[in-house]
Amino acid sequence: MPPIVTPPEIERRHKVHESDNGSGRRPPTDKRTGGNGEGDSDNWNDRPQGRRGPRERLSQVRMGVFFGLFAVLMFFIAIVSAFFVTRASGHFDAYSKYVNEWLPTTIPSILWLNTAVLILSSASAEMARRSMFREEDVMDEWIGLSRRTSQRATAWLTLTLALGALFLAGQWVAWDQLAAQHVFFKSNPSSHFFYLITVAHAVHLFVGVGALIAALIGLRRSHQIASRQIFVDATVWYWHAMGLLWLFLFALLEFGQ
Amino acid sequence: MHLTQAIVTGQSFWHLPVDASRHGPALDAHLLLNLWIALSLLALAHLILLAGLAFRRRASRPVHTLLLEYIPLAALTLLFAFLAARAQQLWAAQRYTGASPAAMQVEVTGMQFAWYFRYPGADAAFGETRPSLVAPGEGNPLGLDQTDRHSGDDLVTSQLVLPAGREVDLALRSQDVIHGFAVPEMRLKQNAVPGQTAHIHFTPTQPGSYAILCTQLCGLGHYRMQATMQVLPPAEFDAWLQAQEAAASKRGQP
Amino acid sequence: MKRQSQNLRVSLLRWAWLGSLLLLGIAAQSFGQGCSQCLDNTRATPPAVQAAYRKAIYLLGGTGAALFVAGTLLIRRER
């Protein structure tokens, strides 16, 4: 940094303050309202790309989340392909008979309940997401008439968080039940995979829970409704993906063994 | 005859070792063809590169994409397709089918850091091995189960001795980690993976002793995990086998 | 004249893509043959394991390639 900051630079730095999404304090809706003392024109295409619309920052974060989900999907696909191979693998015993040690792990029935809880949590997360984008309320909140959107989203997200925690607790119960039946990680190739898949998914869900908490804090703390929208939107997309992924993994564990 | 052929094809230029197996000459021919093609393409490309740089007068930018890009590309496609097809033929001939039923059976076991070879003996069947019985100190490095009726006449050696001119079916196994079974003179390589048996078959043609190398990093003794493959004329091989079996049965019943 | 060469170039590019897809297709076919006649290397591997490997290879390669293509197609929406 040069030691002396010249006046034009101060001005410039002010203009691109961190919390500025580049939209020049326009309402974070898709409607191109224009005017608003910006002077020049309604033509948002004159602006450099990346700062073009009010939702530009949102769509950036969304894209980042989607590419991240590519990686998560490949992670689980790798485990699932190992699952197929190990399920079929065995060895030849002393009588040259092919022995496969794979004993399907009985899936605790509480997982059905957990799955239902996770689906519900996804639904409530979606409610939170939608409530962040209802146009009239967003305008109200942007003008400063109310914080209805954020309040509503906070309620829904809290519900999601509770349901998510319930799901994780349910998973814990499932592991407990299996342990009571003396089925541990080490017991069998099939139980390796049961634990690996459920634990890996739970870790990803923990990240989701962290994101939910961060979003809840963000909803309270953040001054910009656009930022609040981003917190909620990114978290909810991630949460949906984990829900979908769980449906796939659960189906695999329940019917694929 | 052999020498002239070797000079023509460049066996010594490329430092290839002696070729002593039946499938070797075809493999060598294909390898040398590939090497010469690669070398000439290398020279050609560098010539074009240097010539393009050396011209002192700037020419107008070449425009004929078709001529400059797609025609050489088509030629290269044909070339690579031809090489791939030829390689697939050789690969299929060697690997797609099994050894003939008359092939001699030998089992090869790799372990840190030695190779052991097992001949099935007169009953033409290998006895059972169990990891729990492995005791190199007591002369049972493979864990041969002596209660199995097939194991009595099994012959375990630390040198692979083979008759010239007869097809051999090697069953590769490993006791601990992945090892690589390679005999450069036989143009042969296959990993021995623990938990599975890999079969390779080949026919040695020239008597001599050849190096068996480990070609898959297997631990600190990887560099000294070698054995010798001794290829003998058939008559000498029979004599060797009988002598070994006699010695083994003497050891078996003191 | 220029447009013609442009068209030619585009169609040749398309052929190049088709050609590479064809090569991949041949590759996929030889997966599909299974290993009924293959006695040697895999003689000790039961067909179920071979099938499992095949499935796993398809799954891994297929998902990877599909995501790669999806990634490149996705960006076409972003002008």
Next chain:
Amino acid sequence: MNVSPATSVALAPHSRWTHHRTVGFGYLAISAVAVGVGTVLSLLMRLHLSWPAWSLPLHGPILPEEYLGLVTMHGTLMLFFVLTVAPQSGFGNLILPAQIGARHMAFPRLNAASMWLTGLALLVLLTAFFVPGGSPISGWTAYPPLSATALAGPGQGEGMDVWLAAIALFSVASTLGAINTLTTIVKLRGEGMSWPRLPLTVWGWFTAALLSVLAFSVLLAALAMLFCDRHLQSSFFVPGGDLVNGVLLQHRGDGSPLLWLHLFWFFGHPEVYIAILPGMGLTSMVLANFAHRRVFAYRLMIATTLLIGLLGILVWGHHMFVAGLNPFAGSAFALSSMAIALPASAKVLSWLATIWRSRPQLTTPMLFALGFVSLFITGGLTGPILAQPILDEYLHNTFFVVAHFHLIMAMAGVFGLFCATYYWFPLLFGKMLSERLGKLHFWGTILGAYATFLPMHLTGLAGEPRQYAQLTGVPGPAGQLLQTTLPLQNHITYGALFLACAQLPFFLNLVLTLRSRLRASQNPWSATTMEWAPQAADELATHRDPCHYAEDGVLFLGQWEPDATSELPPE
């Protein structure tokens, strides 16, 4: 850090720590440490091979397990922390935003976090030298069961655990970095920067980032499973009844080491392209820049970059032809591997056509780009040979393979890095590296590279396996076989020493230039891509494809020049 006024504006929106240039220099610092250590390790290996009795000062003679530790750490450092980090993350962060007309990366905090995570991974990896048992000995590929149990050898205990932790951290960091790169390229391109106008460098970064996202998570999954095998007695990769070092492993089930090979190489092969694609892109742009021409068949270059990426995902089996892979699968992977030769050849043809009779300026960056082309051709031509399973049966794991990947990946990658350094130095530091020292550096390096790696083809063809800790004192025919290659091996060692010494002019150059007061002009290479634009990113718009030069090669039009009336006549 010396920041020019133009960049301080770009610094404004984010703190100094999350600024993309800081992050980029951080990445370069990480790989500088890694390349230093990795080079020393490789020289130690060469010295030990030529003079086995030589004892390392303060240490003593190099034991076989220590040699394999050198092999493992050299491979891991170079492949992960140099060839992945420097071109993709280092120069990616330094140049990418400016080249697409953006002011910053999409997620600056995430970006900084992944840089620090990479640094942490390097630190963790380097501790492997000091844990009991020393560094792991199973190579950068870490094939189980050798890597699955501490019984398999020294270094496979704590050393291997440290390795796993380091690579897991690295995988997470690279994935995050790649997400950032992808989002930046897709979302932050400046006004007028449409897809076909993107410089090929950006296409290289894009494809490599997409591959990173797909490949590193598979590696992470494999590492997690290997960790379970090591510490939780599972058997993903360990077969039943495995007897290691006289101990019967108590794992449940029948895993297969082949499964690790599949998962590892599903990552490992794309990794090779991650290392080289940015270099390919940069070479294309630099060749065109100094030939004062447009890149020949620009769209085809974009298509081949993507095609190489796509095919790169589907060819991993060619590392496993003799590893117990089904021979039919071998055929399939052989065909898809041969298919990659075509887009690669198309790239070479396009490079040759670009410089054909262009009377280029032979500046140092241009020389390194030409060196890249030469090494790419030389190393690339052995690729189709190794892609044929029947020939791989002879050449697999011999020095032929070592020669192949060192030429096409390591040396070409390093030439790409030097090209980037010389080319972008004026942009990054406002000073020009000395051309005279630069040329000396280039000639020394290319001579050294060829002197070191060409003879390896011959020792490989003679049948000499790689990763042998000692070539002398081996009894029997094997000893004779190794003996025949010794003269060539000594030659290789001298070549390697020469190659290392050839880097001295580079360091001299860096020091002298950074200390001099001479400022470079704003666009010393007459480059046309956006990073050389004189304006700040805020006022920039892209108006045309890169590399617009007049027929005589004197006049040029940058992508940023708005003047449409003085448009150069089409070439």
